[in-house]
Amino acid sequence: MxxxxxxxxxxxxxxxxxxxxxxxxxxxxxxxxxxxxxxxxxxxxxxxxxxxxxxxxxxxxxxxxxxxxxxxxxxxxxxxxxxxxxxxxxxxxxxxxxxxxxxxxxxxxxxxxxxxxxxxxxxxxxxxxxxxxxxxxxxxxxxxxxxxxxxxxxxxxxxxxxxxxxxxxxxxxxxxxxxxxxxxxxxxxxxxxxxxxxxxxxxxxxxxxxxxxxxxxxxxYVYYPQKESDAGAYPVTYNRVNSIIQQPLNREVLDTGLHIIKGIAWTGKGTISKVELSVDHGETWIRAVIDRPYNANYEWINWSYEWEISKKGEYTLMAKATDSFNRTQPPEAMWNRKGYGYNAIDTVVIKIE
Amino acid sequence: MxxxxxxxxxxxxxxxxxxxxxxxxxxxxxxxxxxxxxxxxxxxxxxxxxxxxxxxxxxxxxxxxxxxxxxxxxxxxxxxxxxxxxxxxxxxxxxxxxxxxxxxxxxxxxxxxxxxxxxxxxxxxxxxxxxxxxxxxxxxxxxxxxxxxxxxxxxxxxxxxxxxxxxxxxxxxxxxxxxxxxxxxxxxxxxxxxxxxxxxxxxxxxxxxxxxxxxxxxxxYVYYPQKESDAGAYPVTYNRVNSIIQQPLNREVLDTGLHIIKGIAWTGKGTISKVELSVDHGETWIRAVIDRPYNANYEWINWSYEWEISKKGEYTLMAKATDSFNRTQPPEAMWNRKGYGYNAIDTVVIKIE
Incomplete structure (x- = not known):
């Protein structure tokens, strides 16, 4: 379809x-x-x-x-x-x-x-x-x-x-x-x-x-780590390493069986070296397959993973990209007053029934 | 403009x-x-x-x-x-x-x-x-x-x-x-x-x-109040009394001065009898002006309020509609497993600078 x-x-x-x-x-x-x-x-x-x-x-x-x-x-x-x-x-x-x-x-x-x-x-x-x-x-x-x-x-x-x-x-x-x-x-x-x-x-x-x-x-376009003061402020420049789970959607309800988990990942300096996935809320991680474009310098890459699931229940899916400078998406984004550069590990929660 | x-x-x-x-x-x-x-x-x-x-x-x-x-x-x-x-x-x-x-x-x-x-x-x-x-x-x-x-x-x-x-x-x-x-x-x-x-x-x-x-x-289309059991379930039927603040937007940053707060309100049985607004996180409430249509039986009504604000800071704006059966939007929605009928008091947080 x-x-x-x-x-x-x-x-x-x-x-x-x-x-x-x-x-x-x-x-x-x-x-x-x-x-x-x-x-x-x-x-x-x-x-x-x-x-x-x-x-x-x-x-x-x-x-x-x-x-x-x-x-x-x-x-x-x-x-x-x-x-x-x-x-x-x-x-x-x-x-x-x-x-x-x-x-x-x-x-x-x-x-x-x-x-x-x-x-x-x-x-x-x-x-x-x-x-x-x-x-x-x-x-x-x-x-x-x-x-x-x-x-x-x-x-x-x-x-x-x-x-x-x-x-x-x-x-x-x-x-x-x-x-x-x-x-x-x-x-x-x-x-x-x-x-x-x-x-x-x-x-x-x-x-x-x-x-x-x-x-x-x-x-x-300045990172202000403090809510009430400008202490520690520094300018926004390069993109941080980041990713998105495009599929499945957050809070989606799915059948048992085979599902394609897929998304994109990108970074500022360097290129994406790996994307890891977790289907158990970060307990264990697996490598996603990266579909690398010819020249990935400034592009996002598409990644995917075939997930066969037979057990009903709630699952927390996470995607974590790492770039060629070995920078990795953090578990929590660095909070800043104006809300720039959010790049925490991407997370969706789904239900298999 | x-x-x-x-x-x-x-x-x-x-x-x-x-x-x-x-x-x-x-x-x-x-x-x-x-x-x-x-x-x-x-x-x-x-x-x-x-x-x-x-x-x-x-x-x-x-x-x-x-x-x-x-x-x-x-x-x-x-x-x-x-x-x-x-x-x-x-x-x-x-x-x-x-x-x-x-x-x-x-x-x-x-x-x-x-x-x-x-x-x-x-x-x-x-x-x-x-x-x-x-x-x-x-x-x-x-x-x-x-x-x-x-x-x-x-x-x-x-x-x-x-x-x-x-x-x-x-x-x-x-x-x-x-x-x-x-x-x-x-x-x-x-x-x-x-x-x-x-x-x-x-x-x-x-x-x-x-x-x-x-x-x-x-x-x-059944309200299930419990996460793990079907106890207390009952069918979804009539709309609950409800409202939306359309303007300002949540997390908007505004200048000091005059602002029009506006939105809509509707209900299932009966008609909307009043919409109350709070600009201080529910401490005090004021009546919004209702622009009532000719036959409001099944329609939403538009409401508005002119808000003059000179003091900078963060404000929590709330809208609370009441209908002709004296039902009012609750401070918290009744949680139910499938997520129907959300009608808590509508809230947006803004900043005046």
Missing amino acids: SKNYSDLNLIVRSLLPENQETPISFLPEDHLQTDLFFRRNHFTYPSLTNSSYWLPIVGAVHTPILFSFKDLVQMPSHTVKVVLECAGNKRNLFKPKVFGEQWEKGALSMGRWKGVSLKTLLNVTGLKHDATEVVAEGYDYGNRTDIDHTFSYMRSLPIEKALHPDTIIAYAYNDKPIPFKHGFPLRLIVPQWYAMASVKWIKQIRIINKKFHGPFQSID | SKNYSDLNLIVRSLLPENQETPISFLPEDHLQTDLFFRRNHFTYPSLTNSSYWLPIVGAVHTPILFSFKDLVQMPSHTVKVVLECAGNKRNLFKPKVFGEQWEKGALSMGRWKGVSLKTLLNVTGLKHDATEVVAEGYDYGNRTDIDHTFSYMRSLPIEKALHPDTIIAYAYNDKPIPFKHGFPLRLIVPQWYAMASVKWIKQIRIINKKFHGPFQSID
């Missing part, structure tokens, strides 16, 4: 700004998300009224340059297939609960971005010797609740990450122009980092020689 | 069978749900291949009759605007957790059903004096996990409820033919009862003179 994917929808978390989640448990394998790409906005969508579009690269460069869209398309292109995960993905799972969008497991996408390496552009402008950070500004802007001021969405990258050839100014997504809601016409794509770094609707790239302190850099 | 309702979608809970939830927090007021009508199926969708469609009424009647669709449309029509709420709505909120579809608050719809009173049809067939129950069978069927057998979806109604003039065999929804996924061409509509009673794709109506014992009557 074939599943009816045409009835798959994004899950609305808020409308204004628009925040919608991918129905990740139901995503077909090897699906490149365009329609089902999660939407995460800080502000209402920007109005881009100019028919001509220019990208200024300014600041600590030898030659500030305005690149036209056509300039970019005519330069050597670079394509990366990447997981983009919202830093707040799985926020809903934190205990104690935290404020913010209550994302479940679907603030996550994978797709193919084509563009020009930011490094290629910076080679054209030249970099001053004291350049330390690259600030990308989006066309989206608005008010914050915590500061009485209007801000553009701006994020900074250390110069080393900005110069990595896989950090690109993208103009295409899955072989088409980038959908408006995902950053048309140009989006910065920063593989391995949580998706707040991949600034949409780029308005300007500024190279700076000091530390950047915008609110989306130094207030949001 | 207008909200973009075209990006509102159903929330997928499962695909096979298809169970999808209404994004209830975002539903425009006075919206008659067609696209956003939740979908709850026990089995895959039935195949209705006959171009001609007949409804047999058989069993303890004087004259068994096959009604054609045309017969029904030519009889006196009756329209009811009703809330249909899945008995498992809000199941996700039970603590301890229970098995089954993890509905949040949106297994709920309101719309206008037009058809023929079942009573009108039973007046034509005549009822034998010993008739006690009316069994509606749908065209949908399939396997269960708990019994090794194929079943049609069948539900029984006591004869008194079946003879209420507002219990109808509907052939239209919101002035159009019933959408296939909601029971085309004919659906039994039972106002005031949880929606398991409103059988879709009606295949047959059978009048019986004893107690009906199908699995959807005597296994499912």
Whole structure:
């Protein structure tokens, strides 16, 4: 019996700004998300009224340059297939609960971005010797609740990450122009980092020689381990090693017999080296079969396990991914006040009857 | 700024069978749900291949009759605007957790059903004096996990409820033919009862003179107060008094100033007499303003309250509806093993900064 994917929808978390989640448990394998790409906005969508579009690269460069869209398309292109995960993905799972969008497991996408390496552009402008950070500004802007001021969405990258050839100014997504809601016409794509770094609707790239302190850099997207103080705070950067059990669903009731347990796993630095499964609440662990893609660098991998079960009862299923740096999903996520980077061992409870 | 309702979608809970939830927090007021009508199926969708469609009424009647669709449309029509709420709505909120579809608050719809009173049809067939129950069978069927057998979806109604003039065999929804996924061409509509009673794709109506014992009557849709035994079990029938805070959203962060708290409330028997709100975790209660529709018998009502708040901090907002039989939402829902009838005081936690 074939599943009816045409009835798959994004899950609305808020409308204004628009925040919608991918129905990740139901995503077909090897699906490149365009329609089902999660939407995460800080502000209402920007109005881009100019028919001509220019990208200024300014600041600590030898030659500030305005690149036209056509300039970019005519330069050597670079394509990366990447997981983009919202830093707040799985926020809903934190205990104690935290404020913010209550994302479940679907603030996550994978797709193919084509563009020009930011490094290629910076080679054209030249970099001053004291350049330390690259600030990308989006066309989206608005008010914050915590500061009485209007801000553009701006994020900074250390110069080393900005110069990595896989950090690109993208103009295409899955072989088409980038959908408006995902950053048309140009989006910065920063593989391995949580998706707040991949600034949409780029308005300007500024190279700076000091530390950047915008609110989306130094207030949001910071891990605050304490509820009442900022002690021990540090910035959100690379994705943590993580996984999702897509099937079976949490609290599903199943028959005895053969079941396919399946899901995905991904990480920031490195690649996934193994996914372990438990069907007895973590008492014992077995290796899942990994269906490794050709180039898994920035992709999630699909994993599965055939489970034959004849004994009726309740079962707690757990998935635990480990990456090539030997980082493993922890039994409990590191709680932090703004709810970023949840990556505890993924768990579903089912009943066999 | 207008909200973009075209990006509102159903929330997928499962695909096979298809169970999808209404994004209830975002539903425009006075919206008659067609696209956003939740979908709850026990089995895959039935195949209705006959171009001609007949409804047999058989069993303890004087004259068994096959009604054609045309017969029904030519009889006196009756329209009811009703809330249909899945008995498992809000199941996700039970603590301890229970098995089954993890509905949040949106297994709920309101719309206008037009058809023929079942009573009108039973007046034509005549009822034998010993008739006690009316069994509606749908065209949908399939396997269960708990019994090794194929079943049609069948539900029984006591004869008194079946003879209420507002219990109808509907052939239209919101002035159009019933959408296939909601029971085309004919659906039994039972106002005031949880929606398991409103059988879709009606295949047959059978009048019986004893107690009906199908699995959807005597296994499912039964309140089991005990986890391990069936002691104290009793059937799910009328909707419980209930409400939802649609705005603000749970865990939302808001500015100081004026906020509209709003939501809906509904009940089974009777009508909503008041909705009370608390912004201090239930310490004190205030009356919400009720926007009462012309005929609120089977409808939900919209309520709202203007909340001026200047003090920053965390707030627990609660909504508590009371109906004309003086039933009130309890502080805690009555836990039951299959997770039906959740109607605890609705609660959201927000932060003002």
